[in-house]
Amino acid sequence: GAGVSQSPRYKVAKRGQDVALRCDPISGHVSLFWYQQALGQGPEFLTYFQNEAQLDKSGLPSDRFFAERPEGSVSTLKIQRTQQEDSAVYLCASSLGTASNYGYTFGSGTRLTVV
Amino acid sequence: DAKTTQPNSMESNEEEPVHLPCNHSTISGTDYIHWYRQLPSQGPEYVIHGLTSNVNNRMASLAIAEDRKSSTLILHRATLRDAAVYYCILRANNDMRFGAGTRLTVKP
Numbered sequence: 001g002a003g004v005s006q007s008p009r010y011k012v013a014k015r016g017q018d019v020a021l022r023c024d025p026i027s028g029h030v031s032l033f034w035y036q037q038a039l040g041q042g043p044e045f046l047t048y049f050q051n052e053a054q055l056d057k058s059g060l061p062s063d064r065f066f067a068e069r070p071e072g073s074v075s076t077l078k079i080q081r082t083q084q085e086d087s088a089v090y091l092c093a094s095s096l097g098t099a100s101n102y103g104y105t106f107g108s109g110t111r112l113t114v115v
Numbered sequence: 116d117a118k119t120t121q122p123n124s125m126e127s128n129e130e131e132p133v134h135l136p137c138n139h140s141t142i143s144g145t146d147y148i149h150w151y152r153q154l155p156s157q158g159p160e161y162v163i164h165g166l167t168s169n170v171n172n173r174m175a176s177l178a179i180a181e182d183r184k185s186s187t188l189i190l191h192r193a194t195l196r197d198a199a200v201y202y203c204i205l206r207a208n209n210d211m212r213f214g215a216g217t218r219l220t221v222k223p
Contacts, residue, residue, distance in 0.1 A: 004158075031209060042202060042213035043159065056209070091158050100147040100206045101166070106158030 002026075004107035006092050012113045013082045021077045021110045025094030032075050033104065034067055035091040043091055049075060050098060082114045119203045124218040127193045135188040135217055137203030142183050147206045150177065150188050152199040153216070159202065162188065193221045 005024040013019050025032050031050055035043035036059075045059040051072035060067070064083075069075040079086055089111050093104040120138040127133040139148065147166050151159040163170055163177045165186070170177040176189040190197055202216040 033209075033211075035213075042200075042215050045210075045212055048209050050209070093158070095209075098209055100145065100208055101164065103149070103161035103164060104151075104159075104211065105161065108156075108158050 004092055004094050004105050006090075006107035006110050008110060009108065010111050010113075012115060015084060015114055016081050017114075018078065018080045019082055019112065021079075021090050021112070023075045023077070023092030023094075023107060025073065025075070025092070026096075026105055027073075029094035029096050029105075031095040031098055031102075032069055033093045033095075034075070034077050035093065036061075037089045037091055037109070039088075046077070046090075079112075082112075084114050087112055087114045119205060119214055121201075121203055121214060121217045123215065124220065126220045126222060127190075127197075129195060129221055129223050130192050133190040133193045133197070133219065133221075135190075135201050135203075135219065136185065137187070138185045139203070139205055140184045142205055143207065145207060148177065148179060148183075148186050149204045149206045149211065150175070151202045151204065151213075152197075153202070154196075154199045159213075162201070164206070193219075195221050195223060197221055 034046040037043040047067045048056040049069040064080045066078045089109040091109045093106040095102045149164040150162040153159045165177045178187045198221045200216040
């Protein structure tokens with residue numbers, strides 16, 4: 001597709017429920033990133049993939065958060081046993097290359113509300 | 116992580132130029148300066164980036180100080196559609212961390 005696609009656009013989960021958020025990056029983009037954005041804040045880095053390899057997961061807030069990109073294209077961010085503090089917009093971005101002079105293309109995000 | 120400092124908010128009148136400042140006194144020689152903006156209910160959008168020289172594209176211009184410790188994003192004629200949060204970010208390889216950004220309000 002022309003851009004980064006994320007689904008679902010909105011997700012309401014009951015506390016304790018598991019959720020899975022999907023990201024379809026731009027075809028051919030090597031790098032994929034997940035960010036978490038709380039209301040009124042800038043995006044916070046969660047994790048980074050280069051093709052199928054997860055090279056940095058230092059931003060994942062707890063072991064309840066898990067991300068994968070098994071074939072180097074589509075990625076899924078899974079949150080187990082959701083808590084209210086997990087409520088945020090989850091943004092996915094992809095980049096053609098790995099060098100610092102490549103820009104990122106972001107999706108519109110998935111807004112997760114935990115009730 | 117190298118950090119950036121931006122004003123929390125700025126206002127501009129429609130059709131006038133806007134200069135959005137960013138300080139990054141701890142920038143290293145390999146850090147690129149990236150600017151993104153985020154419109155309401157959307158993901159961040161790439162605006163422009165540079166290393167040492169000033170850069171121009173169809174959206175904006177980026178002026179980089181000679182010592183690289185500060186930069187300015189220039190919107191030549193602000194429109195109502197430019198109202199957004201603007202983020203100045205130092206990017207080293209695949210490390211790109213956002214701050215709080217500058218919220219730009221454009222008045223008609």
